[in-house]
Amino acid sequence: MFTKKNTTTIIKAAALGVVVSALSACGIAPPKTEVAYAEATLQSARNIGANEYAAVELERAKNKLQSAKKEMKEGNNEAALRLAKESTAEASLAQAKTEAGKASATEKQMQESLQMLKTQLK
Amino acid sequence: MKTLTVKKLLIPAVITTLVVGCAEIQTPQSLLNAQQAYKVAASNPAIQKYATDQLTEANKTLLNAVAAESVEDMSSLAYIGNAQVETAVNVAAAEQSKQNSIDLIQKKEQMITDSINSKKENAQNQLLKMQLNEAEREIILAFGNIEFVTGTADLVPGAASGIDLLATYMEKNPGKKVTLEGHTDSTGSAKLNKDLSQKRADFIRDVLISKGVSADSVTAIGYGQSQPVASNSSQSGRQKNRRIDIKFN
Numbered sequence: 149m150f151t152k153k154n155t156t157t158i159i160k161a162a163a164l165g166v167v168v169s170a171l172s173a174c175g176i177a178p179p180k181t182e183v184a185y186a187e188a189t190l191q192s193a194r195n196i197g198a199n200e201y202a203a204v205e206l207e208r209a210k211n212k213l214q215s216a217k218k219e220m221k222e223g224n225n226e227a228a229l230r231l232a233k234e235s236t237a238e239a240s241l242a243q244a245k246t247e248a249g250k251a252s253a254t255e256k257q258m259q260e261s262l263q264m265l266k267t268q269l270k
Numbered sequence: 271m272k273t274l275t276v277k278k279l280l281i282p283a284v285i286t287t288l289v290v291g292c293a294e295i296q297t298p299q300s301l302l303n304a305q306q307a308y309k310v311a312a313s314n315p316a317i318q319k320y321a322t323d324q325l326t327e328a329n330k331t332l333l334n335a336v337a338a339e340s341v342e343d344m345s346s347l348a349y350i351g352n353a354q355v356e357t358a359v360n361v362a363a364a365e366q367s368k369q370n371s372i373d374l375i376q377k378k379e380q381m382i383t384d385s386i387n388s389k390k391e392n393a394q395n396q397l398l399k400m401q402l403n404e405a406e407r408e409i410i411l412a413f414g415n416i417e418f419v420t421g422t423a424d425l426v427p428g429a430a431s432g433i434d435l436l437a438t439y440m441e442k443n444p445g446k447k448v449t450l451e452g453h454t455d456s457t458g459s460a461k462l463n464k465d466l467s468q469k470r471a472d473f474i475r476d477v478l479i480s481k482g483v484s485a486d487s488v489t490a491i492g493y494g495q496s497q498p499v500a501s502n503s504s505q506s507g508r509q510k511n512r513r514i515d516i517k518f519n
Contacts (some may be wrong), residue, residue, distance in 0.1 A: 173438035230346040240435045244324075244360035251367035258374035265378055 178226045182232035183220060186213050189239040198242040201249030205242035209235045301335050301348035302392050307355045308332055317358055320365035324358035402443070406518050409435045413516050416474075420512075421458070423469040433474060436516070437481040440488075451515040452492040453499075455508035460494055468492025474514060 190209050198206045212235035220228035308328055311317050317325065328351050335347035412432030418425060440446055452467030471490035479485050500507035 178387045220450055226342070230342065234346060234349050234353075237350040237357075241353045241360065244357040244364065248360040248364040248367065251364040251371070255367040255371045255374065258371045258378075262378050262381070265381055267380060 156172075176229065178220050178225050179216075179229040179232050180220075182215050182236070183213070186216065186232045186235040186239065189236045189243075193239045193242040193246065196243060196246050197245045197250070198239075200246070202242035202245035205238055205245060209238035209242055212238060220266055295338070295341055295344060297336075298341070298345050298348060299346055300352065301332070304335070304348045304352035304355065305332055311355050311358055314362070317362040318430075320362040321358035324354060328354035329357055336419070366450060373377055405435075405439050409439055410516055412436075413514055416514055417509075418470055418512060421466070423466070423473040425473075433477050437478050437483050440478065440483045444484075445487075447487045447489070447519050449489045449491065449517045449519065451497075451517065453492070453497055453511060453513050453515065454495050455511040456495045456502040457508065460496075464492050464494030464496075466492070467494050471514060479490050 186209075186249065190206070190213055193202070193206055206258075212231050216228045216231035216235060219231060312325055312329070327397045331347055331351040333352055335344050335351055338344035338347055409432055412435050414432075416425065416432055436448065440448065450471040452469075452471035454463040454467045456463070456479075458466075469488070469492070471492055475490040478488050495502075495511070498507075498511045499513070501512035502508050503512060
């Protein structure tokens, strides 16, 4: 049934398959959508004032986004995809931190105002 | 034939290497840290309450990190998971602050309302007190005009307006108590004068009760000639001493 030639062909095909699949793992499409999403998330963070409340996170998100763009340009799409997602997560964090900072500032104001009222009503 | 054998042996070896290679990805410290951060956040009731979605997202990312097939993916997912945990923490903090602010506003409103009510009540009480004082002064003044026929407990006609005022006032202010103090001049014996002053105070008390005033709220005391307010040596002085004083309490 299995001749020597047959078997060799099967082995060759299998080896080729391994190589192809190994290559295709690296060969994803440029993550344009993810990069655009990261950019939009970063812009939203800037818009709500993250530079005041979450400067560190904002800077990190910005750097990750720049790196993502660079990697995508050089064809390192996997790295670009990872960086874009990291940038998005960082920008989302910057947004949350900004909201928390603002809410905390408002709460502090409320407390002061209540304290003042207490003094006035005494 | 020889080559074939070698190749046959090679295939399982390659597979083994691949499998071992996957299993050997060492969990990076960043993932351990992110998992620990998630554990802390997930056990915090405020974060559970206010950032449920963010916690779920972080958990999903960290599970994907554990299942990642390359070190790069694992590290990246750990990084993202960590950021998502921190996001959850901040979302919860923001919500908590907002809730606190709402509570503070309500507290402030309550304080203002309480203050206004208390001031209103004070003003009303003061007004009421002033009105009472005014009415009581009027009654006391009217009682100054009450005259008795000398030696009797009979009122001089037309001198009884104070009693009507007092009766009306007592009806309008249940719970008010009044003391009628009878006094005489020094004409006659002290014993007789004491009896007479008691009789006169009692007489007025009876009139008040007959007009519907509760017996419990009126006390009558006769002091006789013991507490003169003027000299008994003149006609006008003696007239001042024959009197009914009223005290509200």
